[in-house]
Amino acid sequence: MKFFIDTADLDEIREALSWGCLAGVTTNPSLYARTGGKLADFEAHMVKIAEMCEGLPVSAESQAKTTEDMIADGRRLSALAPNIVVKLPICAEALAATHQLASEGVRVNMTLVFSAPQALLAANAGARYISPFVGRFDDIAEDGISQLADVVTCIGNYDWSGKNVDDQVEIITASVRTPNHVTQAALMGADIATVPFGALKKCLKHPLTDQGMAAFDADWAKVVAAQ
Numbered sequence: 001m002k003f004f005i006d007t008a009d010l011d012e013i014r015e016a017l018s019w020g021c022l023a024g025v026t027t028n029p030s031l032y033a034r035t036g037g038k039l040a041d042f043e044a045h046m047v048k049i050a051e052m053c054e055g056l057p058v059s060a061e062s063q064a065k066t067t068e069d070m071i072a073d074g075r076r077l078s079a080l081a082p083n084i085v086v087k088l089p090i091c092a093e094a095l096a097a098t099h100q101l102a103s104e105g106v107r108v109n110m111t112l113v114f115s116a117p118q119a120l121l122a123a124n125a126g127a128r129y130i131s132p133f134v135g136r137f138d139d140i141a142e143d144g145i146s147q148l149a150d151v152v153t154c155i156g157n158y159d160w161s162g163k164n165v166d167d168q169v170e171i172i173t174a175s176v177r178t179p180n181h182v183t184q185a186a187l188m189g190a191d192i193a194t195v196p197f198g199a200l201k202k203c204l205k206h207p208l209t210d211q212g213m214a215a216f217d218a219d220w221a222k223v224v225a226a227q
């Protein structure tokens, strides 16, 4: 399973990239708002991220509400950099826009997906990526992981050749809150997990690793002192 980072914060992206295990970035309007970014700077900010990521897919979300406007946004956003993926929230207008954009070779990440039927509609329309949300189910005391499992199985049951420019659909596990979400997503074979930086750092840490390193350091100090 690949790791994406779910943020629009340049410092977080830079640091996560330095780890050498990042395969892409997802952003959304809330994440951009959190950076304090202005509307006029949105596209330049996306270009900055796309350039930092050197070819890795970077999802930039459209806030358009009509099919026509989504197509126009999609064309403009995807023209900003070759690795920009257009993110659209699932709805009838976005399915129609995805179908058109896919026919033009534009990659679409269909977001705010909460069910297998939504995911199947997105894939049939031509979405290149599908983002089922996990944590928001957990927030309302429902089981996000089992919903994700349904999406992974249903999409994996079919060949998506001819539906988008890459002839494949990848599932991006989204709304990830915990390392356990990452484990569960990988166990079921989800292609990608997009993880906020805080949760990514939690994935890296384990108390037994810290204890082990401290013990090795203490023992090595004895070796050094005995010289």
Ligand code: E4P
Pocket (backbone or CB within 6 Å): 006, 026, 027, 028, 111, 131, 133, 135, 136, 173, 174, 175, 176, 194
């Ligand atoms: C997906 O790409 C979204 O940006 C994201 O994962 C939303 O997660 P949230 O529920 O933490 O806002």
